[in-house]
Amino acid sequence: MSTGTKHTVTAFDDDMDEIRGLIAEMGARAESAVKAAMKALGEHDTELAAATRAEDKIIDTLETEVEKLVVRTIALRAPMADDLRELIAALKMSAVIERIGDYAKNIAKRVPQMEAKSALAGNEQLVRMGEIVVEMIRTAMDAYAKRDIDLARAVTARDDDVDQLNKDLFVDFVAYVAKNPKMATEVAHLLFTAKNLERIGDHTTTVAQMIYFTETGENLPDA
Amino acid sequence: MSLCAWSNAIVKLMNNATIDPTPTDWNGAVMQKRIAKRYAAERRFKAMGFIAVALSTLFLAFLLFTMLGQGLRGFQRTEVAVEFDFPALTSGATAASITGPNADTTLNSMDIPGIVELAVSQQYGDQGSELLTSAAAANVRQMLADNPQLVTAKQTLWLPAESRLDVAYKRKGEPASEKTVAALEQKDALRSGFNWTFLTGADATDPSAVGIWAAFKGSLMTMAITLLLAFPVGVFAALYLEEYAPKNKLTDMIEVSINNLAAVPSIIFGLLGLAVFLTMFGMPRSSALVGGLTLALMTMPVIVIAGRNAVKSVPPSIREAALGIGASPVQVVFHHVLPLALPGILTGTIIGMARALGETAPLLMIGMRAFIPSPPQGFTDAATALPVQIYLWSDEVNQGFVEKTSAAIIVLLIFLLGMNALAIYLRNRFETRW
Amino acid sequence: MAETTANPKISTRNVNVYYGEKKAIDNVSIDVDMDNVTAFIGPSGCGKSTFLRSLNRMNDTIVGARVEGNILLDGQDIYASSMDVVQLRARVGMVFQKPNPFPKSIYDNVAYGPRIHGLAAGKAELDQIVESALTRAGLWGEVKDRLGDSGTALSGGQQQRLCIARAIAVDPEVILMDEPCSALDPIATARIEELIHDLRGKYAIIIVTHNMQQAARVSQRTAFFHLGNLIEFGETSEIFTNPREDRTKDYITGRYG
Numbered sequence: 059m060s061t062g063t064k065h066t067v068t069a070f071d072d073d074m075d076e077i078r079g080l081i082a083e084m085g086a087r088a089e090s091a092v093k094a095a096m097k098a099l100g101e102h103d104t105e106l107a108a109a110t111r112a113e114d115k116i117i118d119t120l121e122t123e124v125e126k127l128v129v130r131t132i133a134l135r136a137p138m139a140d141d142l143r144e145l146i147a148a149l150k151m152s153a154v155i156e157r158i159g160d161y162a163k164n165i166a167k168r169v170p171q172m173e174a175k176s177a178l179a180g181n182e183q184l185v186r187m188g189e190i191v192v193e194m195i196r197t198a199m200d201a202y203a204k205r206d207i208d209l210a211r212a213v214t215a216r217d218d219d220v221d222q223l224n225k226d227l228f229v230d231f232v233a234y235v236a237k238n239p240k241m242a243t244e245v246a247h248l249l250f251t252a253k254n255l256e257r258i259g260d261h262t263t264t265v266a267q268m269i270y271f272t273e274t275g276e277n278l279p280d281a
Numbered sequence: 282m283s284l285c286a287w288s289n290a291i292v293k294l295m296n297n298a299t300i301d302p303t304p305t306d307w308n309g310a311v312m313q314k315r316i317a318k319r320y321a322a323e324r325r326f327k328a329m330g331f332i333a334v335a336l337s338t339l340f341l342a343f344l345l346f347t348m349l350g351q352g353l354r355g356f357q358r359t360e361v362a363v364e365f366d367f368p369a370l371t372s373g374a375t376a377a378s379i380t381g382p383n384a385d386t387t388l389n390s391m392d393i394p395g396i397v398e399l400a401v402s403q404q405y406g407d408q409g410s411e412l413l414t415s416a417a418a419a420n421v422r423q424m425l426a427d428n429p430q431l432v433t434a435k436q437t438l439w440l441p442a443e444s445r446l447d448v449a450y451k452r453k454g455e456p457a458s459e460k461t462v463a464a465l466e467q468k469d470a471l472r473s474g475f476n477w478t479f480l481t482g483a484d485a486t487d488p489s490a491v492g493i494w495a496a497f498k499g500s501l502m503t504m505a506i507t508l509l510l511a512f513p514v515g516v517f518a519a520l521y522l523e524e525y526a527p528k529n530k531l532t533d534m535i536e537v538s539i540n541n542l543a544a545v546p547s548i549i550f551g552l553l554g555l556a557v558f559l560t561m562f563g564m565p566r567s568s569a570l571v572g573g574l575t576l577a578l579m580t581m582p583v584i585v586i587a588g589r590n591a592v593k594s595v596p597p598s599i600r601e602a603a604l605g606i607g608a609s610p611v612q613v614v615f616h617h618v619l620p621l622a623l624p625g626i627l628t629g630t631i632i633g634m635a636r637a638l639g640e641t642a643p644l645l646m647i648g649m650r651a652f653i654p655s656p657p658q659g660f661t662d663a664a665t666a667l668p669v670q671i672y673l674w675s676d677e678v679n680q681g682f683v684e685k686t687s688a689a690i691i692v693l694l695i696f697l698l699g700m701n702a703l704a705i706y707l708r709n710r711f712e713t714r715w
Numbered sequence: 716m717a718e719t720t721a722n723p724k725i726s727t728r729n730v731n732v733y734y735g736e737k738k739a740i741d742n743v744s745i746d747v748d749m750d751n752v753t754a755f756i757g758p759s760g761c762g763k764s765t766f767l768r769s770l771n772r773m774n775d776t777i778v779g780a781r782v783e784g785n786i787l788l789d790g791q792d793i794y795a796s797s798m799d800v801v802q803l804r805a806r807v808g809m810v811f812q813k814p815n816p817f818p819k820s821i822y823d824n825v826a827y828g829p830r831i832h833g834l835a836a837g838k839a840e841l842d843q844i845v846e847s848a849l850t851r852a853g854l855w856g857e858v859k860d861r862l863g864d865s866g867t868a869l870s871g872g873q874q875q876r877l878c879i880a881r882a883i884a885v886d887p888e889v890i891l892m893d894e895p896c897s898a899l900d901p902i903a904t905a906r907i908e909e910l911i912h913d914l915r916g917k918y919a920i921i922i923v924t925h926n927m928q929q930a931a932r933v934s935q936r937t938a939f940f941h942l943g944n945l946i947e948f949g950e951t952s953e954i955f956t957n958p959r960e961d962r963t964k965d966y967i968t969g970r971y972g
Contacts, residue, residue: 063970070969136928138955138967275957528778598815602878604776606828606885607805616827617817 355688488681506573519588551646587629754934808882814874816866852880872903
């Protein structure tokens, strides 16, 4: 990859390209799923929420597809060095992105259970958190497409912001529930949502780490 | 990376080559015609090969047929019955007197040629002694020595007939001889017997008394000298040239010279032998020793060439294997290369020896054309060889020599056949497959 | 690039090998120790076999081959005039690409080396050497009842193990293997690889192979040669997962003609 030359057996390159395409598609779908889930939550759009849950099924299918392809390629092509690393990374990334899809689905699932036009759903910090996570996913997939380890490093840096927001949100919501005990259910849902977003951030960080590993053969040092 | 670009270009080329192939019409008229042509060519080739083989077989059959037709008679002799009244002829010699340690002296004192002549002329008249070959007296002497009891009574002995009579009895001879034969046949005094003299005797002026043994023994002795000299020298030369000699101009020149030497006409070797062994070293003329040395000169290049090929055909992997566990070059040669090359070397040697056995010209040059009436007793005695003997007999005018020549050729051919059979046996016996 | 180990069995310093005018090996320095199997990999004509054959002076047999630099066996220069080449080859055994047993009996194949080096005092001792060599080569069980059969009558894989037994029988310190499995089927190959694994630690083993998977399977250290140069030398696990040099990576990932 760094030399940019093709394999002597070009079918090997075709297999690798197919896997890369599938990962990119999974990433794009996961990104829009998270975005849609947050939108559905903020606008209490149950239809969009349902669509997001359906999207997760597609991501699951894609993951199975990637797994199958990776196993087949390892078995048939006996990949070495960066090829091997990329395939192992692809396997792990697909699993992680699938988890991101699951979290998006979780968020979407809460939408019908919330009261319509909840003032809390539009919480600024929560929305901000969603935006950062979506951006992280986009950056990560960008880094993947461009094989850019600097971009990958940037993704991991953003994760700290998400963690901080999550902590702040927790304190705020707990204080809020103390004042408005009737809203406990609502707050619980939103706390879980924040937790889900935090997890998505962690998984996206894993994706970035995998990109770094593929390119360098080393683990991304902790920022 | 240039190698990479290159391989990619090849891949591209290959891809282009496979793009859009026009399907081949394997059953079309053009294809069928091509197939028919191919089969015809194959049949033509087979037919030509068959004709070639048939032709050479025909020639061989003709040669063998002629040889056997003429030669087999050479192993037979015509015998005349002669009655001996030994008690009268020998004036009462006893069986005891010609046995024991004094037998030879007694027999010598008996004047057997005179007795034979007397007996024959008593029976067949004055011309009687002309019926028998000159060796008849020696035959009688041998019979008496073998069986002393004969001397005590009247005996009818079958003695070898004279050459012209022999020819006339076997086939068409001179009119006078034919008449004699007819007369003798009426008396039942003629018969055919196996000619032991031919196998045990030496050259003689009378064809009915000649034998091949002297020439055969001469050939054996000559071959022995040739083998003793040419085989070791040839094998060592081959081994050295293949295994040790540095690959340079000098070695190349030696190689070319050896190849040339193998093609030099044999008479040149004869001249060389004459100049070197006889004139320079003063070795005994016409001896098996000089003949063997001369033929060894001629055979050596053949052995060297065969030996080199045999050594070359030993796979290098065997040498590497031996070197790889620490065998020295000499050990590699004597433990592995030579044993594996030996069948090939032996085959080449025997073929070279067979060629030497059939060689006449160089032996003529060193004087092995002399008349040799008794087998050589040592390597320095005057000797002759089979092919020379054949050449000499074929030159004789006497009708009786024709069949002797053919018979000698049969002996030579059997000898050659035996040597080739030995070559094949050795090759099969020692050949190693890997 | 000099890759050094604490306790090298063979160490080469700035070795050049020439075939006539052509430089086949350019400035190679490498250390090989007893504890590891070392694999030489590289494309055809990269000089890996040439280099291997210079380690027991098998190149001496090739006209015009010339070696410069130092090749040390236990610190002793093997090209020094004091080094006897016959003894050297007994100490540094070799197994070749094509199984090449002598067309002799299995017993004589193994006994040949000990015999010419006078390693056995009598018949009993020789028997013992043969048995132990065949056992270490994993062949004893298969041939113990037919030691008199010709070595060439064995299967390809058995022949190669016989050749390994033959090399072991002279009690070498180093065993060089020049593509020992290239003529064998996968099962026979696996048995040789298992054998190499068993022999590790008893002998310093160097194996030249075209098969990168094989290098990965049997060796602990791998050297990659390209156009007569040593490109990279290091831990096998490192070379095959994360090679430092692009040329190594291109070769082992199959991006190279």
